[in-house]
Amino acid sequence: MTDPEVNVYQALQRVETFVIPHTAAFPAGSEGAKDVARVTPLIQEIGPPKQISGRPASPATGAKASLFDEVRDDLEAIAATARTIAKKDPGFDTPYRLGDDTQRQILADAERILGELATPATVARFIAYAMEPNFVTDLQADLALIDGKGEEQEEDQIDSVGDTARVAVLIKEARALITSIGTSVKNKFRRDPEILAEWATASHIQRTPRKKPGDATPEPLPAV
Structure with missing residues (x-):
């Protein structure tokens, strides 16, 4: 999993923590309720980052x-x-x-x-x-x-490529899900600045700084 993908994954975990106490605020059958129900299964499907900025050894x-x-x-x-x-x-x-x-x-x-x-x-x-x-x-x-x-190494590499593609699709879904939940949260709690501030912190996706020529390789992010 790449650094930007890890940043989205970590934001989704924070969103999960945020929505747990506020689940009842979204009426059953609403888009907000459907989005909130998708958070935990999506985290499980993505799985924890096994290695940052690279593939695990075969x-x-x-x-x-x-x-x-x-x-x-x-x-x-x-x-x-x-x-x-x-x-x-x-x-x-x-x-x-x-x-x-x-x-x-x-x-x-x-x-x-x-x-x-x-x-x-x-x-x-x-x-x-x-x-x-x-x-x-x-x-x-x-x-x-x-x-x-x-021969097994070749098969592992093929599996790794497939897993990388699968994670990329799920991370894209996670980005869209965070945005969609954000719309429901902002509408539901638009008169509650404290909760909106909590949401802003939870849903923030950290940007990975671009490396400039000559920059040292940054330390890997810790796995969550």
């Missing part, structure tokens, strides 16, 4: 990062074992050396090392140093899961 993104950590740990264990084997078989460790820990490099190292581990005889040399008997298939399974998480 659940698949976190899971994918954890898988990369596991793969990197596995590769480091394989590389360390290869170095030990190389003490008796010089040069054995060369194909198992690792690059940096970027995801792209981790994938490249994993594919290359799996190619080196293509024969049972080579795998047996690692197992002789207490590597798990299924360490190769475990590594292959983790790589397959990483591919799957990539």
